[in-house]
Amino acid sequence: ARGAVNRAWSFHGRDHGARAVPGHLVYVSEGSRLACALPRHPAAIVTTADAAQGVPDPIAVAVADDPERAFYRLHAGLMSAGFYWTDAANQIDRTAQISDRAWIAPRNVILCPDCVIEPQATIGERVTLGTGVTVRAGAVIGAEGFEFKGAAMRQGRASRSTNVSDGVLAIPHAGSVWIGDRVEIQANSTVDRSIFGEPTRIGADTKIDNLVQVAHNVDIGQRTLIAAGVTIAGSAHIGDEVWIGPGAVISSGVTIGDGASVVIGTTVTRDVAAGTRVANDLKLYKLP
Secondary structure (H helix, E strand, O other), X not given: OEOOOOOXXXXXXXXXXXXXXXXXXXXXXXXXXXXXXXXXXXXXXXXXXXXXXXXXXXXXXXXXXXXXHHHHHHHHHHHHOOOOOOOOEOEEOOOOEEOOOOEEOOEOEEEXXXXXXXXXXXXXXXXXXXXXXXXXXOOEXXXXXXXXXXXXXXXXXXXXXXXXXXXXXXXXXXXXEEXXXXXXXXXXXXXXXOOOOOOEEEOXXXXXXXXXXXXXXXXXXXXXXXXXXXXXXXXXXXXXXXXXXXXXXXXXXXXXXXXXXXXXXXXXXXXXXXOEEEXXXXXXXXXX
């Protein structure tokens, strides 16, 4: 390897560094994908010996026969070594109202004043709840997310990149969940913790209905309303004051701009501009 890993680096698990920013460590499985990664100035790249010849200084390089698997093995090892997180005692404000039938992880939980945790709710490790947050019955905050690497990830497309073909590789979630003031998460909803250092985040005064799935690395703004049965896939970005109707599905990596509206049952697979309304016919309407 050229260079050394240190805590100043962030990790990013997308092949070819498609969403990387300066300071990230990324993996690149094929030399042809370097063109996507290099303009984003990653701090380091895990790649093949052939592709490494095209990586300029001062970007650090680690060489592996299978960069994807090597990247995630490094991630798992650093997680075990405490790279991402330093364990701490829980900080639970005396005004928090916690049902005796709720479960709170024994460490790495922060509950600010006036939180309400109802029966059968679960608060996992590395979760911070701001002032006045309500977690209704059966909700799970800080769950291990759904991230596996294997042949099924190709989803029937030969062009989709994954080199993990022997079995299924589970990706541990080393990150956290941060929830702003006065957020309400209603019954049986789930918020997954992030994979890497940046938290899954929900902004102040956002309200989430029953049976909503918020996947790892999702970022939700302030005063957004998310109705029952919504699925928000990993790394989606939802702006401020967005309406997402019942049963909508937001695809991974999609951005929905401030003040947008997603109609009941809509599947969103591409970005939605601020102030627009999207329905299942995929027509965008500028809101008055």
